[in-house]
Amino acid sequence: MKKLSRLYMALVFIFLYAPIVVMILISFNAGESTAHMTGFSLRWYQQMARDENTLNALKNTIVLSALSAVITTVLGTLASVGISRMRSRRLQRVVRNVTNLPMMNPDIVTGISLMLLFVFTAQMLGRDSALGFGSLLIAHITFSLPYVIMSVLPKINQLDRNVPEAAMDLGCTPLQSFFKVELPFISPGIITGMIMAFTLSFDDFVISNFTSGASYETLTIHIYSMIKKSVKPNIYALSTLIFIVVMALILAYNLLNDRGREKR
Amino acid sequence: MRRRGNIAAYPHIVWSVLFIIAPLLFVLYYTFTDGAGDPTLENIQRIGTSNYLLIFTNSLCMALIATVICLVIAYPLAYIFSRMEEKTQRIMMVLIMLPLWMNFLITTYSWMTLLEDTGIINTLLGLIGIDGVHMINTPGAVIVGMVFCFLPYMIMPIYSVMAGIDPKIVEAAKDLGCSDRDVLLRVIMPMSLSGVISGITMVFVPSISTFYISQKLGGGTFQLIGDTIESYFTGNAINFHFGAALSMVLMFMILISMGIMNRFGDEREERGLLK
Incomplete structure (x- = not known):
């Protein structure tokens, strides 16, 4: 029973995180495609940092x-x-x-x-x-x-x-x-x-x-x-950065909460 | 003191009248007028034509399917979570909510990458010898996109009700001779009903009014009500009056569905208390 529920949880988490993993991977793509990885690069991050509109x-x-x-x-x-x-x-x-x-x-x-x-x-x-x-x-x-x-x-x-x-x-x-x-x-x-x-x-x-x-x-x-x-990996680079910031904020907030709870 | 307290709510009341009630009255006004501002019923009548009826039925079916799938996935998961250690429970809920902070425009696009004919899932399937499953631009793909976007909203309320059930009640049921199955069917399920109902509302409302997801994952092969409304406000064929009429009908559909849901919930709760 325990194994079964572990497997079930894993499947749901794979479903919820698959698109996010894809996004993070492709943000490092060397090519222009959002469908296939052709190599690793930081070019989309560099491009984004220079893009004034964004x-x-x-x-x-x-x-x-x-x-x-x-x-x-x-x-x-x-x-x-x-x-x-x-x-x-x-x-x-x-x-x-x-x-x-x-x-x-x-x-x-x-x-x-x-x-x-x-x-x-x-x-x-x-x-x-x-x-x-x-x-x-x-x-x-x-x-x-x-x-x-x-x-x-x-x-x-x-x-x-x-x-x-x-x-x-x-x-x-x-x-x-x-x-x-x-x-x-x-x-x-x-x-x-x-x-x-x-x-x-x-x-x-x-x-x-x-x-x-x-x-x-x-x-x-x-x-x-x-x-x-047209979609290029630069949008994914931007979203990956936002995701990391949000994740850091949520983790910090939860850690603070946990601390507060322990003190009490 | 009391009098002073009431004054504190005044700015909010003025705000609500100006920006919540007045806008809804404008939806009504636009629904029943034409471009020249003359009263008309034409907009409502036009919705009765088969074309738009089909769009409404499609949206309703898709939303119902997505809601049922979310419920089936979420219920056992919430149950598993609620029986974990308290600290693990909190971590799990953060993990469930984290994807919500990802903008759905982007995640929907990622799903395109995953579901494409030459996409990641098909590549993986190819490795184990299954090839060429066509997924993108089908109603199924749209359902996947909806379930992904709204699943956390089903898990959260069900989980919080289940986690709030006093363990003593479960123990008492066991002492009185309930098996694990009985505990689940006769104690936990009836007690978690309120969470299920708010979960259903939280998934059904955004699913039935969704746009963009269906455009991207459905590939424009069929239109949902949200896409249709959007096209009359920001697209090429702008028609505020007809768009307003569509939104009115959508609002009434949701009100009726929620009314049915709540009545079902109340009845069950009353019966539960009488027992």
């Missing part, structure tokens, strides 16, 4: 994801505090359900619905195009919000309501009690939410595809337009 798209993506993550975290944390204190359960449920819509709806519907809003607004204002950095930022904040609320709200509900009240009895103003007592307690949830918002935004393609204009190209949009023309 570097620019990478910079754009980092700026967009970071900004979207920060704004979403502030907005989402405030919203969680507000939602947790709503007196009407019904209102609470309505707000949460509406917030979750972008999470429940297919990405393509969220994408086109925002696109229609932007296009219509641009027509009303008599502008050529409303699609660009602003529309992307709005879209990214909108689809990340439910994830931030999802990780912050449970933390707030876990907090014993007597604790901030005790702080106020001891002379804190409500604002002081929020920053000194509540915020430190819910900060793990806030950090998880922020990391989630950043990665979701970094990785998003579908919604960006509909809400980005020609003026601001993110990495995934850049990859999509490259794939439309």
